[in-house]
Amino acid sequence: MTDAARIEKARRLxxxxxxxxxxxxxxxxxxxxxxxxxxxxxxxVLGPGFGV
Structure with missing residues (x-):
């Protein structure tokens, strides 16, 4: 296996x-x-002006 093939395989992985x-x-x-x-x-609706 050549270096280029190993590099290509590593890139795919x-x-x-x-x-x-x-x-x-x-x-x-x-x-x-x-x-x-x-x-x-x-x-x-129940904001700051809401009082019970």
Missing amino acids: LSEPASRPSAWGLLAAAGLMALSAVLMAGTI
Whole structure:
């Protein structure tokens, strides 16, 4: 095995595998956005002027 072949093999082994985007990540991000919108609306509604 030549040095060039060894270097090429090492580069292939060290390169990161291509990851496929997951629908679960998108769903989690959408859920987090919805939760933050609800919390922000609650803060505005029950904000500084709220009294019991």
